[in-house]
Amino acid sequence: MVMPTTVIKDRHRFRLLSLLLSIFHLSVWYSPSGKIILPLMLMHLGLFLFWQPFWNRKQEINPVIAVLFFGVISFALTIAPLWFLILWAALLIGFLESGSETGKGKLIYLFSIIFLISEIIFFVAPRLFNIDIFPKEWQFALFTIPFLITAPMLLVSSDEKLIKTNHFDIFRGLFFSFGVVVLVFGAVLRHKLFSTEYIDSLLQGFLIIGITLLLVGWIWNPGLGYKGLFFIWNSYLKKVEIPIEKFLLDLTESAKIIAEPDDFLSSALNILLQQEWLDGVQWRSASCNGELGECCGSELKLNHGDLRLKLYSSRPIGASLLIHAKLLVHILAYFYISKEREKKLSQKAHMEAIYQTGSRLTHDIKNMLQSLNSLTGIIEQSKKDDAEDVLALVRRQLPAINERLSSTIDKMSAPHLEKTTQIAVHDWWQSLQDRNIGRRITFTDNCIVDAMVIRELFDTVADNLLDNARVKRLQQKDIDIEIEIRSSRENISLFVIDTGWEVPEKISNLLFNETIESASGMGIGLYQSAKQAENNGYKLRLDDNRNGFVCFVLEPDL
Structure with missing residues (x-):
């Protein structure tokens, strides 16, 4: 009921x-x-x-x-x-x-x-x-x-x-x-x-109890700078090595040294076995099992998720010992689960790094193919009178494409090592124009200094921003695309502007913070570009976002 x-x-x-x-x-x-x-x-x-x-x-x-x-x-x-x-x-x-x-x-x-x-x-x-x-x-x-x-x-x-x-x-x-x-x-x-008299006895009892409490309180903590039993008791506790304290210290040291969850579990159970009341332990987890010590006597079964333990003691396991054992096992299991979670996160980070590296390489290869397609189209449409100009363009473009292809192959062989190449800003600007001939893109050069820029960073950012703008042009006819380079003292900034629709607010808030599944293509490319810019001391941001004027800017992060 x-x-x-x-x-x-x-x-x-x-x-x-x-x-x-x-x-x-x-x-x-x-x-x-x-x-x-x-x-x-x-x-x-x-x-x-x-x-x-x-x-x-x-x-x-x-x-x-x-x-x-x-x-x-x-x-x-x-x-x-x-x-x-x-x-x-x-x-x-x-x-x-x-x-x-x-x-x-x-x-x-x-x-x-x-x-x-x-x-x-x-x-x-x-x-x-x-x-x-x-x-x-x-x-x-x-x-x-x-x-x-x-x-x-x-x-x-x-x-x-x-x-x-x-x-x-x-x-x-x-x-x-x-x-x-x-x-x-x-x-x-x-x-x-x-x-x-009964009342007199009560009053005397109240008086005795009151005086006793006052004396105990005064002895415990006299005040006025004197040290009482409270101070002595605290000092004693500080000097006494409590078994659970030693267990925690040893467990923490083991967690710092051992990374593998199964190895840590074996080490932690060896530490647990140092408890004087414990004679043996058997364990079984999702990936390993084993036993330590003498597995006989009183048995205590404790489960914590996938971890199953059997503790053995030669003495009877009473209520207080049961609570103590549960506390120790709970702490041990918490460390073990943390190790498993750490391993899974490490594997996830490794897979994410592989995925991001693959995505970046895909973007690089796609951009090189687009450059080759543009170059092939120019050659096919050229006339005999344009032979010298076309040959000069091919001579400029092929070494650049070869260099980018070599860089991509290096990334595939050693994705964790990212090499950077310095190039004069005007040389890079000319190479960018050569790669985008015939794509109806306006190039504006407002750079008055002859500074050096990071080729890999500026190539990646410019190609991604221009690709996104061209994808938008397929959906919205007759939009203009402009790329501008500016200088302020020795600092170089790159602007990419289009006259299409604004980026939706839901996407713009997440654009450079995480990968986004988007039909427009503004997702993994911009996310990786932003991370690459951050690693090289630059910042990629959405400078203006309104219908008819969408502007992205790459600038030094001062």
């Missing part, structure tokens, strides 16, 4: 707390009557299930466990109601103290704790041990005063956001509950043994 608390909003939790405390007070008041206390406490426990912030409210409860739980409580209330009330009140105090409420929630929890401590001290304990501390004339006042604490809580709503982020310190709560129980039973014991 599902817990019924799902129907109660979190903002009503303080009201629920008020109701369950009020019913608890009624249960304490009518505790001598066994017929009344049982239904009251069952109502109280039901409200507790509505209020409790510890378990998931949508969690299903086994009906058998629920019946057994309420059965045990009913039996305890029938046999020893007052003992049960003391223990239950102490647990409630622990629950309230373990919370990390802030603001009004902290104040309400404080008053609730005071309420429960008062119930134990002034009502439950005196009845349990037959101690009379109040005259009978005070009965009505004693019955009504606790409601003055719980009634105002009905008017307060709780903050649902704070409840969802609330944390609980169970050990602090249990320690506080234990302190309350010790205080009450210590006062009762002193009252019985030394015939002192």
Whole structure:
């Protein structure tokens, strides 16, 4: 079955707390009557299930466990109601103290704790041990005063956001509950043994506990420049070599030295085997398996993804050792998975480098073929009177094509070594014009210096930009293409302009940052050109992007 608390909003939790405390007070008041206390406490426990912030409210409860739980409580209330009330009140105090409420929630929890401590001290304990501390004339006042604490809580709503982020310190709560129980039973014991007044015994107990806490706090951290137990304890911890710390240090050193995942796994398991409680280990992963040490005794199976481990110990594996082993294996598996991921990324980077190199070579070969086609077309269309001009053009172009072909072959044999050749800017400009004769491209030379440029970079960028513009011309007739070279002192800039449509914004934002699948061809070529420019101290960017004027520029990255 599902817990019924799902129907109660979190903002009503303080009201629920008020109701369950009020019913608890009624249960304490009518505790001598066994017929009344049982239904009251069952109502109280039901409200507790509505209020409790510890378990998931949508969690299903086994009906058998629920019946057994309420059965045990009913039996305890029938046999020893007052003992049960003391223990239950102490647990409630622990629950309230373990919370990390802030603001009004902290104040309400404080008053609730005071309420429960008062119930134990002034009502439950005196009845349990037959101690009379109040005259009978005070009965009505004693019955009504606790409601003055719980009634105002009905008017307060709780903050649902704070409840969802609330944390609980169970050990602090249990320690506080234990302190309350010790205080009450210590006062009762002193009252019985030394015939002192019960209230006097309580006050003495409060005083002793307060002085003890002050002394412990002062010894722990005296302040005023003095060093207490806190400093000594910290110094001790710094000097002690914790086994998990040594394991982490050795594992980190191994991770720095060993790159292969399987080799690292074997080394890491050898480090793990240095734990004194561990005698042997077997492992199986997606790519390897093996065993180390003596695989006998208590067996612990731990899986982490594709990694399956069996740990063997000569001693029984208890809860604490299980948690410790899981932590060590989780850390080891994290390092191992990181190594596998690193290897996959390295392989991916290698394949990407091969792909990009192949793409660049394809572009280079395509550009050389286009140059040869242009040259062949000029030769076929030439007349006898143009023989000398054509021959001069062939003499200029063939060495350049041969040089570019040699460079391409060098890239194929050693793709990681990229050679660069310096060439005079005007010589490169003339070569570019020769390669693009008859393609309806306007060349504008505004370079007034005789500087040197990187042939491979300027060839790649110019060919890619002009190719993209010509592809656009196939889709949009009668657009103009212009390439311009400019100089500023010793810096050379290259501009390629067309009068076609603008580059879509979705593509322009990614143009030089990643490869793009595009029918227009502006993808891998421009991406590689941008990377090549970056490696050589240049920057390729889209300078202007509007219908009728699209301008790319290659310039020094100053």
